[in-house]
Amino acid sequence: MIPKIKICGITNYADAKFCINNEIDYIGFIFYEKSPRYITPENARNIILKIGKTKIQFVGVFVNKSLEDVVHISNLCGLDLLQIHGDENVSYFENIKKFTDKKIIKTIKIKDENSLLKMKLIGADFFLFDSFSKRKYGGSGIEINYKQIKDINKLFFIAGGLNIDNVEKIIKSINPYAVDISSGVEKKPGIKDYNKIFEIIKIIRGVNF
Numbered sequence: 001m002i003p004k005i006k007i008c009g010i011t012n013y014a015d016a017k018f019c020i021n022n023e024i025d026y027i028g029f030i031f032y033e034k035s036p037r038y039i040t041p042e043n044a045r046n047i048i049l050k051i052g053k054t055k056i057q058f059v060g061v062f063v064n065k066s067l068e069d070v071v072h073i074s075n076l077c078g079l080d081l082l083q084i085h086g087d088e089n090v091s092y093f094e095n096i097k098k099f100t101d102k103k104i105i106k107t108i109k110i111k112d113e114n115s116l117l118k119m120k121l122i123g124a125d126f127f128l129f130d131s132f133s134k135r136k137y138g139g140s141g142i143e144i145n146y147k148q149i150k151d152i153n154k155l156f157f158i159a160g161g162l163n164i165d166n167v168e169k170i171i172k173s174i175n176p177y178a179v180d181i182s183s184g185v186e187k188k189p190g191i192k193d194y195n196k197i198f199e200i201i202k203i204i205r206g207v208n209f
Helices: 013-021 041-049 067-077 090-099 113-123 167-175 194-205
Strands: 005-007 028-031 057-062 081-084 103-110 124-130 156-158 176-179 186-188
Touching: 005 057, 005 103, 013 028, 013 041, 013 194, 028 176, 028 186, 041 057, 041 067, 067 081, 067 090, 067 156, 081 090, 090 103, 103 113, 124 176, 156 167, 167 176
Parallel strands: 005 028, 005 176, 028 057, 057 081, 081 103, 103 124, 124 156, 156 176
Antiparallel strands: none
């Protein structure tokens, strides 16, 4: 299966439109104020409205946001998926399911072989495996320890330092459902490099499994 592609950290309409024109599967908006790729819910909503009807799916990325904020932003923007990227507890996911019909992506930072044990406790539709960082909740550019990812029976995204130099090696090793790329296709945080995105697309969609 050729992995789907998610470009995360979209902050402007031009970058979103480029992703759509090149048939990216998912684009991510980061609603975490400390991220250099932060976008206000209002600006994300305006981009989505300007884009209009499309096959692309919009993902909201949340870090330790209150349930009320997540539901409000999801409804305001018309998001398709909610990516929960912080230190939320198990009941948090149960409550999200009560108040929204959106699919959930739960991020798990891969530190060692015990990191995957968290999957058993969380009710998510997808998991996203990211590199471990003590200081950042993603977008660190640190390559993920993909050798720790094995025997997964859930659909999963892979993130963590993916770029044109390593993405083929990693997806051939673990065959993810989707790849999630942010810093690896940027000129600077929040501003995408279209040449890098185009190269990533060619590599991923040209991989021979």
